[in-house]
Amino acid sequence: MRVIVVGAGIVGASVAWHLAQAGAAVEVLEAGASPAAGVTARAFGWVGLGAQGPEDDPELFALRLRAIGEHARWRAALGTRYPLSGQGALVWRADPRDTQRVIDWHRKQGNRVEALDRAAVAALEPGLHRPPELAAWFPQDVASEPPALARAVLADAPGVALRCEARVVALEPGIALLADGTRVTGDAVVLANGAAVTDLLPGLDVGRSPAVLIEGRARLRGSGRILCGPDFELRSVSGARIVLAEWFPPEGEAGLPALARAAAAALSREFATEVTLAAPQVGQRPVTGDGRPMLGPVPDHPGLFLAVAHPGVILAPFLGRLAAEAVLGRTEARGRGKFHPRYRVSS
Numbered sequence: 191m192r193v194i195v196v197g198a199g200i201v202g203a204s205v206a207w208h209l210a211q212a213g214a215a216v217e218v219l220e221a222g223a224s225p226a227a228g229v230t231a232r233a234f235g236w237v238g239l240g241a242q243g244p245e246d247d248p249e250l251f252a253l254r255l256r257a258i259g260e261h262a263r264w265r266a267a268l269g270t271r272y273p274l275s276g277q278g279a280l281v282w283r284a285d286p287r288d289t290q291r292v293i294d295w296h297r298k299q300g301n302r303v304e305a306l307d308r309a310a311v312a313a314l315e316p317g318l319h320r321p322p323e324l325a326a327w328f329p330q331d332v333a334s335e336p337p338a339l340a341r342a343v344l345a346d347a348p349g350v351a352l353r354c355e356a357r358v359v360a361l362e363p364g365i366a367l368l369a370d371g372t373r374v375t376g377d378a379v380v381l382a383n384g385a386a387v388t389d390l391l392p393g394l395d396v397g398r399s400p401a402v403l404i405e406g407r408a409r410l411r412g413s414g415r416i417l418c419g420p421d422f423e424l425r426s427v428s429g430a431r432i433v434l435a436e437w438f439p440p441e442g443e444a445g446l447p448a449l450a451r452a453a454a455a456a457l458s459r460e461f462a463t464e465v466t467l468a469a470p471q472v473g474q475r476p477v478t479g480d481g482r483p484m485l486g487p488v489p490d491h492p493g494l495f496l497a498v499a500h501p502g503v504i505l506a507p508f509l510g511r512l513a514a515e516a517v518l519g520r521t522e523a524r525g526r527g528k529f530h531p532r533y534r535v536s537s
């Protein structure tokens with residue numbers, strides 16, 4: 191079977207990897223000059239559950255839990271090529287009672303979480319100038335490097351043909367038409383082009399949700415952990431490199447310089463150290479109307495499949511596997527899991 195995958199972000203890479211592992215001939219069409227040209231290049235890379243809390247949708251939490259388990263397959267397949275930049279996440283909220291609620295909730299779900307008092311936090315993160323009274327420690331959460339992960343997954347997929355600077359502008363049954371007029375043919379086409387999916391399937395309930403990634407430098411004396419406090423979401427990488435995730439400012443792009451200044455000030459305060467931040471980068475996350483992945487065949491479009499989801503880095507290995515099973519018609523697995531391909535597509 192010959193399958194065309196549109197988009198070489200983390201989701202497209204995963205779909206291609208799973209299809210290729212199953213023996214399909216796969217061609218990936220990517221509009222950018224190299225893989226991970228979309229929001230995957232702006233992702234923070236947190237693969238874990240520490241960012242979730244009692245306020246989250248239980249079904250989505252279960253989906254993420256399931257997907258995180260499937261990263262183990264990639265870690266086994268890629269070995270040291272799985273780009274891991276840190277282990278463990280330390281999470282706290284402004285009010286210690288809220289942090290306690292997060293800890294209690296995770297314990298109730300059966301997740302591994304430890305409650306650390308101020309002394310234990312200070313021992314773990316000596317750079318923190320004002321360690322919180324209470325923090326939740328998730329030892330199993332990891333920080334990955336999403337663009338490197340997408341590239342590693344693609345490179346590990348046997349026989350996948352990757353065509354960059356190949357923007358798909360229209361679809362016909364079994365055909366992806368490129369901007370330069372080339373017609374690429376296959377038995378099936380999988381749309382894994384993230385927030386740009388509505389360019390090819392207008393009317394789909396997928397929006398572009400901006401968020402901000404800021405890279406910088408600071409000597410934090412940490413060791414690659416994720417630190418998520420009330421004023422920042424941060425990971426330190428080898429050397430002095432740091433990566434920050436921020437909400438998109440309500441004022442829009444015009445608010446980005448002030449956002450970066452406020453982030454640098456918050457970090458200088460928390461770590462009593464000099465912080466230099468590069469220009470903020472905005473990524474458009476593909477967010478579906480109800481937050482659930484869009485996965486599976488598109489009604490009334492023979493041979494056309496969708497694989498669009500957020501948070502894509504966490505979900506990719508699981509959804510890539512499900513998407514590949516749907517394309518290959520291995521539907522005997524359908525119904526076994528709660529998250530088997532959802533046919534919730536409006537066209």
Ligand SMILES: Cc1cc2nc3c(=O)[nH]c(=O)nc-3n(C[C@H](O)[C@H](O)[C@H](O)COP(=O)(O)OP(=O)(O)OC[C@H]3O[C@@H](n4cnc5c(N)ncnc54)[C@H](O)[C@@H]3O)c2cc1C
Pocket residue numbers: 196197198199200201202219220221222225226227228229230231232233234235236237356357358359382383384385386387389390400401402403435436472473474475476498499500501502503504505
């Ligand atoms: C600041 C920030 C932090 C984040 N942190 C996390 C996190 O910690 N964990 C997590 O799981 N997620 C996180 N995310 C979300 C994550 O980045 C996305 O959910 C995920 O990257 C989506 O991957 P994708 O492959 O669907 O999309 P993309 O990475 O956008 O890939 C789509 C690809 O399709 C290509 N393309 C588009 N249109 C066409 C076309 N017509 N023809 C050919 N190619 C096309 C694009 O160039 C792109 O390479 C974060 C996002 C942001 C912005």
